[in-house]
Amino acid sequence: MGYFPFFMDMERLQGLIIGGGNIAAEKLEKLLLAGASLKVVAPEIKQEILVAAGVAEIKGTAEQQNADREPEGSECTEQEKPGRVEVIRREYRTEDLDEVDYVIAATGIREINDKVCREAKQRRIPVNVVDDPENCDFIFPSVVRRGRMVVGVSTGGAGPRVAVRLRKQIEEMLPGDIEEILDILARERIRAKKEIPDPVQRRKYLMDLADGLLAGLKHGK
Ligand SMILES: C[C@@]1(CC(=O)O)C2=NC(=C\c3[nH]c(c(CCC(=O)O)c3CC(=O)O)Cc3[nH]c(c(CC(=O)O)c3CCC(=O)O)/C=C3\N/C(=C\2)[C@@H](CCC(=O)O)[C@]3(C)CC(=O)O)/[C@H]1CCC(=O)O
Ligand SMILES: NC(=O)c1ccc[n+]([C@@H]2O[C@H](COP(=O)([O-])OP(=O)(O)OC[C@H]3O[C@@H](n4cnc5c(N)ncnc54)[C@H](O)[C@@H]3O)[C@@H](O)[C@H]2O)c1
The missing domain is CATH 1.10.12 (Lyase 2-enoyl-coa Hydratase; Chain  A, domain 2)
Incomplete structure (x- = not known):
């Protein structure tokens, strides 16, 4: 492992997230703050991701949120606000990697994450597997943003909690202006x-x- 913090211009790249649960939503939120364009592929997609994609309204109750869901097995691609989030409600397929610059495997299912990881590496597409740091080509830092300034703290996967604590300390010491x-x-x-x-x-x-x-x-x- 030898990590280097390149600061990539995410607006130029097409990303893919496999999985639409809590962790996928967290990664999506962070990437959107950097202006990223992403496809999200999963049979079940969390309400907040659908909202980000512009295919659902913010609703109050869990019942209402469930009512928004497509019937299981349905396949539909909905193009959202231009260039930001596209949701595809079905299981991962190899061709999802077509024309993609980086991919995040966040299904929580070992075999699926391994398949995404293997197929991405075959195509030399950088891959992040959220629960398998050893197999990641890139990992997420804990991020501080103040306008144009970005700080990313990484422990190289050793202790994400430490990255969070350091991020909070940096936030406190930064000048307000x-x-x-x-x-x-x-x-x-x-x-x-x-x-x-x-x-x-x-x-x-x-x-x-x-x-x-x-x-x-x-x-x-
Ligand atoms: C920084 C942050 C950014 C983000 O998520 O975008 C991030 N994890 C955060 C928080 C956090 N994650 C976990 C805890 C509980 C405490 C603990 O487990 O230590 C906490 C603490 C908390 O929530 O306070 C659980 C966890 N995380 C990973 C595994 C798998 C494993 O290690 O095998 C497991 C165990 C799952 C399980 O046991 O089931 C793996 C990764 N998490 C990373 C990033 C990458 C390495 C970052 C680094 O260099 O340290 C890496 C390798 C891959 C990746 O995700 O890219 C975000 C803070 C955002 C913020 O608030 O600023
Ligand atoms: N990196 C981190 O910081 C971190 C922290 C905590 C947990 N995790 C790990 O992240 C994983 C995901 O957690 P979660 O809470 O988001 O899970 P979740 O159950 O909320 O979401 C799983 C998602 O995967 C989708 N999925 C299942 N099979 C699929 C397939 N064949 N193709 C595409 N999508 C498929 C589901 O539809 C769902 O959207 C867990 O393994 C968890 O241990 C990582």
Whole structure:
């Protein structure tokens, strides 16, 4: 195992989640915050995933939620809000991997997860198996988001609870205005690239600006 935290632009990739239960819903929610496009394939799909896909309304009671479900064995593909979540209510098939950039196996059924994992690896599609870190090509970190800033904490699978605790500590220590600071820096960066042609001067300008904004923060908070 040798993990490296690349920060991928998820908006460019097509993801697939096999399984539509609690863990699938959690992974989906995190990926959607990064603007991901995902297909979810499972015979039973949780209400919150259907809501995210735009194929169900938020309902109050469990009875109402069950009433929303398609009869078992029905197969239907419903295209949701453009480019975000598509739900396919049936069991996994190999061809689900067609044109997919990464896949998450979250069925809780060992044979199905193993099949997804094996077939993804055959196609060199990165795979996450939620209850089998040894077979994962990528694992999920505990995430802090503040606007453009993202922190991912991983213990390499050793202790997810530790990742959660560290994430909470990082959340507490972050300056409140970090989002605004990064918005200013992003704007100034674009402007500086156009208006300060000398790279040495540009670099100094951007470094001084960043240091100044952060210093102001330290004193202001
Ligand atoms: C960080 C987070 C992100 C997320 O889920 O997106 C995440 N797990 C979280 C929480 C959490 N998960 C579990 C507990 C109970 C305590 C415990 O078991 O330790 C808690 C703690 C809690 O809930 O407080 C149970 C658990 N998790 C895994 C297994 C299987 C195994 O280890 O074999 C089992 C046992 C299942 C069982 O026994 O039945 C596996 C994985 N979980 C990972 C990620 C990956 C490695 C991350 C790392 O580097 O540490 C990895 C390898 C695969 C993956 O999922 O990618 C998310 C926190 C989100 C947040 O709040 O910030
Ligand atoms: N990674 C983590 O952080 C973590 C934490 C806790 C649990 N887990 C593990 O995650 C697994 C899933 O948990 P859950 O609570 O989401 O389970 P769940 O029972 O709520 O959901 C299982 C889903 O798999 C679907 N499914 C079953 N057979 C399928 C098939 N052939 N093709 C496609 N989909 C199929 C079901 O329809 C359902 O949507 C469990 O094994 C659990 O131990 C992982």
